[in-house]
Amino acid sequence: MTTNGRTDGHGCMAKDAKPTINDVARLAGVSKKTVSRVINKSPLLNGATRSKVEAVIAEIGYVPNPQARALALRRNFLIGLIHDNPNAQMVLGVQEGILETIRDTEFALVVRPVDRHSPQLLDDIRHFIEQQRLFGVMLLPPISENDELADMCRKLGCTVVRMGSAALDKSEHLVASNDRQAVADAVFWLSELGHCRIGFIAGPQGFRSARERELGFADGMARAGLAIDPALMERGTYRFESGLAAGERLFAVDPPPTAIFSSNDEMAAGFLHRALDKGLKVPGQISIIGFDNTATAAHIWPPLTTVQWPIKAMARAAAHKLIDPLDAASQPSIFLSDLIRRSSADAPSA
């Protein structure tokens, strides 16, 4: 009863066409449905049949057509990465992390940079999700803080995973870093180094991450038993220029700070720039710690001590939550960041 599939009366396979489930079925002498069961690892299947089909699949190099599957299943295997994030390093890290997780699945990653301030933001994203019939979306900060957006995505039927700060929400679909604790630890470390006048450059108001980092600063100072001097508290925009400006003002305070925690690296770079302009010794006269560990942090002079999100690990976790219903049912995942010690922070020289 063994049939030589390639020469059977039904005609041979077309030269260049990709093999389909029908080819497999014919060659294996079973029905389409059985092949489908093999592909989907259905448990109620005779072992012998399964291996026969698997052999044929391997032989002719059959790959199921994801479009056809998507059509039949009424859902597809695209996950969208929606972001409005100025930190290229981070966005790329997230992309790589997601990819590591979905590498051997049928999922693919489609990206969508957006403009947070666009008036059609919601409409654009809705159209994107509906048109591509996305399986799920991943939201990166700062746009992950937009609750309205997250609700809309859920309403559109896709699972939503947000990356952000721990306090973002209690949803199980959250992957967060504990910025507050990381900053507190870093500030406490500065105090251990002997710093008493520690300044802070906050991020822009309205950003959850900025708020978390502020709270962390307060925590760290409290743990160190240090009072917060309002004159050493600055607020910036997360941009280089605002770090420059904060430096201008902070160096005018008397007595000046001996250490500064900046809520991100870009502002830290600006602050550092100003410090060097003024002829200060770093870290001797002023220690600096940043946040994010961007590529710049390692390449400025002196190299910047900074707090680093475990971006890839977080992205892997987020991707798991997205594609694995079991994982999604679990708790929010909270990651703790590392302090990358380089040479911009050390004991005060005086």
Place this chain on the structure above:
Amino acid sequence: MTTNGRTDGHGCMAKDAKPTINDVARLAGVSKKTVSRVINKSPLLNGATRSKVEAVIAEIGYVPNPQARALALRRNFLIGLIHDNPNAQMVLGVQEGILETIRDTEFALVVRPVDRHSPQLLDDIRHFIEQQRLFGVMLLPPISENDELADMCRKLGCTVVRMGSAALDKSEHLVASNDRQAVADAVFWLSELGHCRIGFIAGPQGFRSARERELGFADGMARAGLAIDPALMERGTYRFESGLAAGERLFAVDPPPTAIFSSNDEMAAGFLHRALDKGLKVPGQISIIGFDNTATAAHIWPPLTTVQWPIKAMARAAAHKLIDPLDAASQPSIFLSDLIRRSSADAPSA
């Protein structure tokens, strides 16, 4: 003969289900085929019928299911971005550029970071293309220099567009920057500033971009009437550390160079770092020009003068070539880079 579609005898639309082509056909009182003709802008169609169908489409917010279309048309509307590029800024810029072009089309962008050195590189990418049935792929440098890869993609039936240096190939599916000319111009500008001892840090051997920039350096020196001193020619790996090492050697030369052109910013940052370590004044004693305009370039001290690819414009052009057959038939697109003048390069002080 006007019918109130929503209450016709055939039953009303399900509550939450997305409208399908059948719904449109029923409500408009025409056949599926007619609706399909409207969607695909078939020319042989009565104007009245067309507008009636279009009205219904607008009313119920119908969006064709891309999976179904992909299945029927045997091709889909995904374009893949394959890259192995360490410059996050550039990769993200490309993503944004592509997106600007495909924003109002049915195309979507799926990304695939890869490891150039992986032994299964080809297999991985083949699997990716076959599984997702990609419409086309875009290759970024340095992986765009892999001819074998490009051939494979073409053989798999997708159009290939490569971004790279001008000399890459003569294919019409090329979007390139004229690195050679840009470097030559920058070097000539250094000579105009009064520099005579100009050094060069080359990129790693085997990179087309590195080769182009070397040729550009030679062109620029020739145009300036300057002889190339072999002692001032270094070769690096495009990494920060190799810039550091090149600096170590170059400052040992007597007389030392007064200006350096580095084939990328990361090495320039390393070189700059070493210069400052040695207590040199930048740009007074040593001028530095980089290439790429990474985020770091603007944030190091002093800010780095560098050559910038018009990345977004190139990406837009590349995306056009990919999705528009007419555009693809045209010539390769060559872009000229800009010199971003910051403060790391100026006239020698002595």
Place this chain on the structure above:
DNA sequence: AGGCAATATGACACCGGTTACCAAATGTAA
């Protein structure tokens, strides 16, 4: 041996679009 699950496989309609082909309606020439 008969009855009855439990297991393994197949037939067939369907997902939402497309094309090939055919029928009807309209217009035009002999």
Place this chain on the structure above:
DNA sequence: TTACATTTGGTAACCGGTGTCATATTGCCT
């Protein structure tokens, strides 16, 4: 008026998978 070309719309099959349900086979118990 008939014959024939030209536009338009409808029908059915198909793209490559999936679900539902029926059927064939097997093993087990009484």
